[in-house]
Amino acid sequence: MTRASWIFVTLSLCHLSTLVFAEEWAQFRGPNAAGVSKASKNLPVEFSHEKNVAWSVELGEGIACPIVTQGRTIATSMIDKQTLAVFCFDAANGKELWRQEFNTGATPPITPPNTQASSTPCSDGERVYVYFSTIGMVALDLKGGEVIWKQKVPLPFYLMGWGAAHSPILYKDLVLLNQDDDLAPFLIAFDKLTGKVRWKTERPEMLGGYAVPVICKAAGREDIVVAGTGKLKGYDPSNGEELWTCNTLLRTVMTTPAVKDDKIYISIQSYGDTDRVLKYALLQWKDTNQDGKLGKDEFDKAFWAKFDKGDANKDGFLVDDEVDAAFQASTNMVGGGTTIQAVRGGGTGDVTKTHLVWNLENTSPSNIASPLVSDGRVLVVKKGGISASFDAETGETIWEKKRLRNFGNYYASPVAGDGKIYVQGENGFITVIRQGPKLEILAKNDMGDSCTATPAIADNRIYVRTLQKLYCFAEGAE
């Protein structure tokens, strides 16, 4: 190599180093939970636990997504049964910069594939915000990991024992957390500097769900948009007041909407038919003695007040409509099914008839993996690696029921960058498809372990959190 070329390479590397760590992927699924990287280039097509690995670290069990901020990568894991660890790594080389451990105490029950360390942190580039059910919301200093503030959050309870998996987001000076559980669902805003509760909005019509709030700019406003049981709702960020509701969703919402321009896209699969309201699910699964009525002892004590509310004749049992009266709001008696829809933001009041752009009763959606909106198309992927693509403007089907040639469950949501879409299966394979109107599979990459967390993309790199490890992949990393 000549001296000139050395200088060129050195300059190039310097240039790269200034660019490499500029992109933020600082919350669940990156900017506005959309799963789209706009800045990354030259993202790897072929990579695996043995190929194009820039670095990797052992973390311990967890399914929260990694985030990337200010050249640092944050991840969490349960390092033992009652200890949550928050890790901060140098995004360039995986060096551990700090870790902060929290005693969680006895953890509440969860149902696999959920795990205790399942909530994705978020960051404003100075602080890291971490939620854990028994700890609450914690702000840590990004530089050294010191605890800046800690706020208790009511412990969530789930009728079916799913467990917590809510992830906070940041909006201006607020840390927002939507906690839709089956007991006392709410949307809460903390002051990001002090942890003080700025406002808290009850969401009494909601049942347990996991949608992360998103921000929609429309009609000259920026609304917090949250999907939940039966309803997509917009809230005023300044005070948490409900601005609008679109009553087109289904009973159980575990996916997060994606926003593109002034439209909000959501895909849902909720178990059962459209008339399967909560009581049928509860009578099927919670009525342990199968006597056709629900006794108090068939519920966690936390639900007993709700139980009493529903027990109209005070006979100590919930029968038929009493079940719904106890747990599902009479104004929101929605059932199961599947839907993919686009809703225009920026409305006021009930926008069901005015802002629903299109609605497909299509069987393509997953119950957990969120839709990806990129390049004018909506992509959904469900169990079996079955994909479908729809025109974002019209809802017209581009393709449907096409396999990604990778079976199994899909819990992670697809992410996109550099003209490629990364679809991660629970079996540890990430299928890379070309962003375009035809399904073109570019690679199927083996992570070597099961994967539930959605990958992160930042600064030309992909970060993949397997059940036990965190990988950073970059083209030509070896």
Place this chain on the structure above:
Amino acid sequence: MRIIIAIAFMVVAGSTNLLNAADNITVVVGQGAPDIEHLAAQELVSQFRKLFDANVVLSDFLPPPRENVILIGSPKTNRTLREVIGDDWPKVSDQGLVIRSFKNDKHSGLVVGGGSPAATLWSVYELGHHFGIRYVLREDLYPDKQPLDIDALDIVQEPGLKTRTWRTVNDFPIGPESWGLDQHKVVLRQLAKLKFNSVMLSVYPWQPFIDYEFAGVKKQTAMLWFGERYPINSDSPGRTGLGGVKEFTNPTFAGKQTYEEMTQAGTKLLRGIIKESKRLGMSVGVSITPLEFPTEFAKAFPGLEPARGLKNLTVAPGAKLPPDSAKLKQLVAARIRAYVETYPGIDTLYVTLPEFPEWEQHVDSSWKELASRIGNDAPTVAELIKTARSRSTVASGDRGESAIKGNIVSLAFMQRLFADSELLTRSDGKRVELVITAVDDALYPYLDRVVPQGSSTLNFIDYTARRVVENREKLGTIPTERVRSRLIMTLADDNVGVLSQAATRGLGELMSDLHKHGWDGFSTRYWMLAELDPTVYYLSRAAWDPKVTPRSAHDDLFTTITHKQSASDRLWIGFGHIEAATELTDKENLGFAFPVPNMLMKYYAPGPIPEWWEKQNEHYTEAMIELYRSRDGARPYAQGFLFYYAKRSEYVLDYLTTVKALREAANAKAKGDKEEAVAQLETALEAIYNAIDTLGDVVQDQSDRGLIAVLNAYGYRPILAEYEKLVDE
């Protein structure tokens, strides 16, 4: 020993400071007590610390007055116990349990002992059971912490069935043949808690557990799993449950290649199992098929002919080799001596008569010998054949005739063989108990006279519990007062195969018959641990108390674990569906999911969809619903335990979908409908993928891993190959 106790005392005493102690309990073990009683004392200390907020310490002398004390052992082994209890020690057999509260002017407490050191250990576990611990095959399930109350306890028990045998090693990757010593130890420790007292190491001629030679011919075959290999690659569903290995192996044999390496590892494994079993107070036996040999022995013995069996790995005496062949007798004797000398700690040798005997030509002369032992009431060969042909067990018709003939010849051979009393003498001078296994049931009325004198019997009537129940009258035909007889109890059958199975209700009927007819006990037969917990729990309780029923044992287990009768009810219904599906499969197609290479692709052949498949599917669907429902109703502590059952029932449904889709694919292909055939194969492929993936989510042990390996090899890969072939055509 005193030093060891002092150290244990210090360790325990030191750590108890961490507890919020409300009570002080001193556990006193006798000075110079047998090792098993020390183990019993340590186990009691460990259990009490988990059960109660109490300071529990181990000692070999009495604590100061007014402190609670628990005395471990018997008047023979614990002087303090003898002084405290005086004449209050009940008369018990060597298996009798004694748990008795006492109070005198200085101390109050408990005596926990038994008629032998092993019985003392069982008493400790019975006490744990009394306080709500439930022992299952992989773990102990504890109740919530509770106040300590050891007053007014008076438990004296004797088992109705004296021999409670656990069979292990066996064959197939889904069976204990896959287990390393660590897993064997886990299960053995749980079995001791369930008061099993005997372990049978069931081994086969081709396996790597023995080395012998005779007349210049050396054993050269040492393989697992009939010589099959199970590679795992990145495309293998369920691979995460296998921990990233490239090939599924028994960890004991990982990297072993040569005959010598394999045999050395196998010997070490069995010795380890024997040592652990002995430590836990169990007797150990080896079960062999002495008339079957690896094929290399055929060269030196022209009369040995290929025996039927998977992959034809053995040879056995044929018509040209008479049962009075001195050379054959020497060969078998050499092999038996090899076992007795390689495993000097064994207490029992189980000699299994061939399942498919080829030696029937010599039946008349052999029967003449046996009949002379029976006397005047001996039937003729023709009468025996008639009985064997007309019975309803699996060995009926021609197979029945062949079985009885071969059995008679083999028994005559055994009579001659074991006339040599030195054959079963151990190096320490003790005699190994001889158990003859699988005597034809037509010979049951004469059993005491057709087997070598002084030997016991282990009896096989048919493969499944359902089949044995249908022939339960045979259980009353054995003169149990003259020959110690045990029954092979199939908990889960390899022919019904890899599906979830249950047999508790059927076994309940057999257990009552065993008690009624004076049988000595039973030996288990199973491959996977899978759904065995409720069945093994029932056997462990009913062996001691004939009043225990499958339902009462089920409730005792699950109500305690889940804290809800309603959850136990759901499990009872769920397991009922599994048992109904097991019986249906057994009745309609015994080999439905037998874990061999064509286990799934055999359904890729045109033919009707049998109606019973729908019923089978319904049973497993209902089971899945009930198992999930029970999980939801259980206390959180028990939910993980129950989740395993629920996920396995999910797996079975995907397995059944695979079977049906393969049949549909073959039918479509036969009709020339390629598109439909491809679609059905795709359904089959996805279903088997999901089946294996689901198993991978809840892997508990090496048998679970073995099942993943088997389904990859015999399910996913061949279906994928056929799918790709058809797509490319």
